[in-house]
Amino acid sequence: xxxxxxxxxxxxxxxxxxxxxxxxxxxxxxxxxxxxxxxxxxxxxxxxxxxxxxxxxxxxxxxxxxxxxxxxxxxxxxxxxxxxxxxxxxxxxxxxxxxxxxxxxxxxxxxxxxxxxxxxxxxxxxxxxxxxxxxxxxxxxxxxxxxxxxxxxxxxxxxxxxxxxxxxxxxxxxxxxxxxxxxxxxxxxxxxxxxxxxxxxxxxxxxxxxxxxxxxxxxxxxxxxxxxxxxxxxxxxxxxxxxxxxxxxxxxxxxxxxxx
Amino acid sequence: xxxxxxxxxxxxxxxxxxxxxxxxxxxxxxxxxxxxxxxxxxxxxxxxxxxxxxxxxxxxxxxxxxxxxxxxxxxxxxxxxxxxxxxxxxxxxxxxxxxxxxxxxxxxxxxxxxxxxxxxxxxxxxxxxxxxxxxxxxxxxxxxxxxxxxxxxxxxxxxxxxxxxxxxxxxxxxxxxxxxxxxxxxxxxxxxxxxxxxxxxxxxxxxxxxxxxxxxxxxxxxxxxxxxxxxxxxxxxxxxxxxxxxxxxxxxxxxxxxxxxxxxxxxxxxxxxxxxxxxxxxxxxxxxxxxxxxxxxxxxxxxxxxxxxxxxxxxxxxxxxxxxxxxxxxxxxxxxxxxxxxxxxxxxxxxxxxxxxxxxxxxxxxxxxxxxx
Ligand code: SF4
Numbered sequence: 089x090x091x092x093x094x095x096x097x098x099x100x101x102x103x104x105x106x107x108x109x110x111x112x113x114x115x116x117x118x119x120x121x122x123x124x125x126x127x128x129x130x131x132x133x134x135x136x137x138x139x140x141x142x143x144x145x146x147x148x149x150x151x152x153x154x155x156x157x158x159x160x161x162x163x164x165x166x167x168x169x170x171x172x173x174x175x176x177x178x179x180x181x182x183x184x185x186x187x188x189x190x191x192x193x194x195x196x197x198x199x200x201x202x203x204x205x206x207x208x209x210x211x212x213x214x215x216x217x218x219x220x221x222x223x224x225x226x227x228x229x230x231x232x233x234x235x236x237x238x239x240x241x242x243x244x245x246x247x248x249x250x251x252x253x254x255x256x257x258x259x260x261x262x263x264x265x266x267x268x269x270x271x272x273x274x275x276x277x278x279x280x281x282x283x284x285x286x287x288x289x290x291x292x293x294x295x296x297x298x299x300x301x302x303x304x305x306x307x308x309x310x311x312x313x314x315x316x317x318x319x320x321x322x323x324x325x326x327x328x329x330x331x332x333x334x335x336x337x338x339x340x341x342x343x344x345x346x347x348x
Numbered sequence: 349x350x351x352x353x354x355x356x357x358x359x360x361x362x363x364x365x366x367x368x369x370x371x372x373x374x375x376x377x378x379x380x381x382x383x384x385x386x387x388x389x390x391x392x393x394x395x396x397x398x399x400x401x402x403x404x405x406x407x408x409x410x411x412x413x414x415x416x417x418x419x420x421x422x423x424x425x426x427x428x429x430x431x432x433x434x435x436x437x438x439x440x441x442x443x444x445x446x447x448x449x450x451x452x453x454x455x456x457x458x459x460x461x462x463x464x465x466x467x468x469x470x471x472x473x474x475x476x477x478x479x480x481x482x483x484x485x486x487x488x489x490x491x492x493x494x495x496x497x498x499x500x501x502x503x504x505x506x507x508x509x510x511x512x513x514x515x516x517x518x519x520x521x522x523x524x525x526x527x528x529x530x531x532x533x534x535x536x537x538x539x540x541x542x543x544x545x546x547x548x549x550x551x552x553x554x555x556x557x558x559x560x561x562x563x564x565x566x567x568x569x570x571x572x573x574x575x576x577x578x579x580x581x582x583x584x585x586x587x588x589x590x591x592x593x594x595x596x597x598x599x600x601x602x603x604x605x606x607x608x609x610x611x612x613x614x615x616x617x618x619x620x621x622x623x624x625x626x627x628x629x630x631x632x633x634x635x636x637x638x639x640x641x642x643x644x645x646x647x648x649x650x651x652x653x654x655x656x657x658x659x660x661x662x663x664x665x666x667x668x669x670x671x672x673x674x675x676x677x678x679x680x681x682x683x684x685x686x687x688x689x690x691x692x693x694x695x696x697x698x699x700x701x702x703x704x705x706x707x708x709x710x711x712x713x714x715x716x717x718x719x720x721x
Binding site: 112114136137142165166169176194250297300 | 421422423475505598599605606644710715719721
């Protein structure tokens with residue numbers, strides 16, 4: 089892997105562009121193996137699931153210390169709740185990274201862009217490294233840039249659907265227009281989807297259901313690692329898709345401008 | 349909320365004279381197959397899956413329901429444990445062992461006893477507790493329940509109540525104290541039958557009970573769990589109306605989580621012959637139909653079911669179960685009470701045993717799924 093190609097978030101340089109979730113495994117003790125097989129350096133964990141009274145055996149105890157913890161605000165229905173969850177996470181020693189999930193729709197689990205932007209503004213001001221989960225909406229993403237987010241995490245398809253990059257065209261727009269890393273979160277069901285996202289220029293992908301619901305999560309984690317590396321390498325090499333609007337190698341209209 | 353949401357009673361009343369028999373007669377096996385593989389099910393799709401014609405397709409329904417559940421919730425089962433605070437009751441539900449005319453010893457836990465119970469339960473790993481009482485606003489007053497919550501919240505991160513229906517203001521108070529989940533069963537959606545089964549006491553009022561989940565949700569309750577008591581009426585109708593109720597609540601209160609329970613009647617302290625016994629296959633049909641109809645619905649199965657069956661039901665769509673249940677008042681630490689039970693539990697395995705079984709089935713038992721904020 090090209091060690092010069094890293095993703096920088098919150099002052100941390102990440103070689104791996106694969107983030108993993110932690111809430112859907114049949115047993116938490118599999119997490120270290122997933123981390124190893126996937127090479128991931130960031131693991132997200134729902135604060136609501138962490139039992140701080142069982143410090144030695146809660147979910148955090150299974151996450152290797154080398155990994156960047158990304159607590160999330162799962163369960164928050166509005167900005168106020170998300171802010172409180174983030175503060176509890178930091179006070180409990182989970183670090184200052186926070187993935188904002190504000191969901192006021194339990195039917196499709198679609199994020200609430202307005203409340204997410206409010207949360208981001210408050211928490212970025214308080215010194216958090218804020219990674220908000222959003223629908224791929226350009227205006228919401230722009231407001232998050234202004235609010236001080238460190239990345240944006242648009243969904244590829246609704247959480248848990250494994251449907252792939254259903255929002256591909258909208259994510260492309262974010263990649264083109266937003267100066268922050270665009271991390272595709274939710275909906276990715278197969279390594280080919282992750283590869284496609286990376287080829288498009290996504291900065292990273294967050295995987296949860298697709299790995300956890302596979303029959304062999306460790307093998308699937310490895311498959312995702314390879315897919316993401318392949319997609320990233322293709323992006324860096326400049327794929328056809330990447331050059332969709334760029335100059336072709338033999339221009340068709342060059343004759344019009346003989347002096348250029 | 350800017351506009352006052354409608355009430356479910358409008359939907360229920362208009363569906364009351366629905367020609368179920370004609371509808372079922374028109375369902376074909378092809379239609380059922382098609383529905384199983386659809387993404388978004390309509391209300392009539394849901395009813396078709398509850399029809400007799402769908403019965404030969406239980407395996408297909410189960411496969412799809414399993415897949416949807418794992419994708420939505422992961423390979424986890426949320427565990428909680430019930431705590432009976434008191435069995436005083438002014439109602440006369442003819443099917444219940446705690447019914448006011450049943451000569452059972454009545455008692456309630458004192459504040460000290462509640463704390464003892466809490467310590468005993470929390471030691472087993474539980475962080476989610478469900479407190480239950482009968483309906484007696486004097487013996488187990490809202491203030492008594494509020495005091496209990498004050499104690500319990502030192503030990504538990506999620507507190508559910510399964511008590512008598514409250515007003516919206518009372519729900520607000522209890523939410524303020526630390527409650528995040530309401531469980532309230534309509535028992536039956538058949539209004540006539542309801543009247544016959546609840547002859548006396550405050551529970552007589554069908555519509556007041558029907559509106560209860562909404563009063564709690566209007567007060568911003570985080571999770572509401574509903575259901576019908578299975579065995580009282582035709583399960584197809586009960587599950588259909590219950591599913592419509594759940595869907596209505598989810599659509600009307602999208603920020604809250606809606607859950608559904610399937611308590612199936614067994615024996616009790618008196619002698620009430622179950623009028624419409626529900627077969628295991630029909631329980632499976634309900635669980636899988638509910639899962640396909642509402643992919644995000646929390647589904648719980650109680651300790652009334654025997655261990656062997658409970659284990660088989662989990663992969664079909666169940667997301668929550670109780671463990672370490674005692675149905676007598678103060679069954680954990682306060683052995684001396686030896687109170688009578690509301691119903692017999694069939695799955696009497698310890699928390700540890702249930703945990704081991706879940707792991708062996710490839711499921712993680714999750715004890716904590718909320719942080720009081
Ligand atoms: S079901 Fe509840 S309300 Fe009815 S008699 Fe039993 S304890 Fe009382």
